[in-house]
Amino acid sequence: MNKLLSSITLSFIVTGGLIAGEITGVVKYIGKPPKAKRLRMDADPVCAASHQEAAKAETFIVDAKGNLANVIVYLKGVKYSGKTPTQPVELDQAGCVYSPHVMGVMAGQPVKILNSDATMHNIHGLPKVNREFNFGMPKTLKEKTISFDKSEDVFVVKCDVHPWMKSFTQVFDHPYFAVTGTDGKFSIPNVPDGTYEAIAWQERFGSKRTLSQQVTVKGGSATLNFNFERPKKK
């Protein structure tokens, strides 16, 4: 995550220019969080052995204070004419889970896919706009770099060998996006002054229940908080 943010920051140092501010904030979840399911990795002994305690599903990570992790926060409909970062974003397959679980990347930016496990993974991305990718990574193939040509809403990246392995990627045509950490915080630096529509996406809520609000950046910083609420039972 830090690498992602630093790469975005770096890109702005390179592009320089306009008066820019930073949007920071926290994404919270209001309500009783669902229990994380245990991942059963018995099918592959290498996967099972890589976790001392049973690994849990990362579909909904929320701490005691309601801070919600793995939420993509981004500005919608922004025009960007700066450079695309050349620093790759990393997607690791470690302990038979994807790390990060959710990520954003710019179109054209390299995505370095790593296999840190001593087993075979078959990484299968299911974009609709970009070209689908699907290839095996035997334990001896430690990294492979790909990239996406066009911006695209969030899509699934999964492993065809280990059915529990799933992650999400969104491709942007600008660098104004971030993913919340385990403390629910995010930071989108170097945003030019202006008023924008900001979107927050979380896996369980899906693309139909994203949150959106307006944010204005003027000469410094702006704060933006989102609250996902547990849907009321009908």
Next chain:
Amino acid sequence: MSDNHTKETFFTKYIWSIDHKVIGIQYGITALLWLLVGFGLMMVMRYQLAYPDTQIPFIGWIFGEDKLLLPEKYNSLGAMHGTIMIFLGVVPLAFGAFGNYLVPLQIGAIDMAFPRLNAASYWTYFLGSIIMVVGFFVPGGAANSGWTSYPPLADVATAGQTVWLLGMVMLITSSLLGSVNIMVTVIQLRAEGMTWFRLPIFVWTQFITAFLLLLAFPPLEAAGILQLMDRLAGTSFFLPTGLVVSGEVLTNAGGGSPLLWQHLFWFLAHPEVYVLILPAFGIISEIIANNTRKPLSGYKSLVYAMTFLGFMSFVVWAHHMYLTGMGTTMGAFFQTTTMIISIPSVVILTALLLSLWGGSIRFNTPMLFALAFLPMFGIGGLTGLPLGLAAADIHLHDTYYVIGHFHYVVAPGTLFALFAGVYFWFPKVTGKSLNESLGKLHFYFSFIFMNGVFMPMFIQGLAGVSRRLADGGQAYAHAADVIYLNEIMSWSAWLLGMAQLFFIANVVLTLFKARTGEINPWNATTIDWTETSSPPLGHGNFEKIPVVYRGPYEYSVPGSKIDFTPQTEKG
């Protein structure tokens, strides 16, 4: 008589020729090259199986920067190995090359019945074979759903599958053109006196093979077009309702049946097995009769058995499908037919074995290959029996046992017969005999390493190791005890490849030699050897159409001065 054409140019003589002999040679050279390509694919696969996920030496760069044969590429090589070996290699060689070249010569015809159709057949095959390998260069690589192309997988596979289907349609069209031609030729163009029971067994096998091709291939051609429609036109012939691919329900899927494909495919592919083996029987029969210097034992039994085999081959196809959940009634039917079809096979093999009895055998290279064929085909055939019974097949289905079984039939079986045929008829085609020492080296090394490749597959298969595993089974605990065999099989395969260098060198060196002028070096009886020069005359074959007075295997006739009596000798 020898040449009834107007001016021949290089182009009409060697490229767009309508002479059955030139077309036969075209088929032969093309098919042998494809066999080499198909074998090459397998040698790469065997590296991955012996040393999984390590860089491929020498030619690793073909597979990208990492030089690894990734699983998806392994799948492509597997599917293409099967396709190339069968449809681009063995069938065109056995039927296209041998059939075209020898049938008119052996029955005393000046050409095939439809010479232009014959040329069209070759060029359709040539085009189909090129289309087939174009698949390697499309996004996602060549077809990777196995040589059987089972849907739904094949329906949703990468673009290479579309190319495979287009290639297949061309290849089947070519086979159909060829089969009609052989049938009409044998029925209509036999020389005077060449009655049905005076036909050499080789002609009989080609004739029956032509029927199998004509009747079995169209269903797959139709099925191939249906699968193309599924892939390109949004139809759903083979896609079941509610099919989920990568977590999403396919919108165009509905009402189709993946099992339908399996039926259509195996309705072709089981007779196909006999398309592969019948010409081999024919070649072996000629060579055994010639090199034992005595008539074949049970000529009529052979003819009846082969004809029966041809008929029965159409009612055994579902023994490839016991695991699809067919009912016990259907299962019982196909188990019974499968057991019945083994009877003619045994009759044929027994007749050929008995033919050796009391013969004064000449152990030349073609005969060595022919002799090796008998036990090798025996192993291939007998190991098929457990697969024909559902109870045993449930354990053995899709394991290396199956791979071992059918390779024994096709590789040391049919391929040995084809090599025997090449050594036997090479003097006929070129007027030059292949070198015996190199030929024997080729035979002995091929024999040893062929068994080194395929025998261990039975052991792995019985242990339950599945076919189509890109890592040779290393991910499975039950394979641990037999996985060491992978290295033995792979080294055998590479050494088998090396052994073919004797053959290639032999052919090249012999082609540079001068013609011997010897017309009938094997002292054979059939018209192809006795009634025309070696190589035969140009278009037209014979100075004078021969007349036949006797059967094809009159060797060591009592009272005769020489130990062979040509079919054309009055008496």
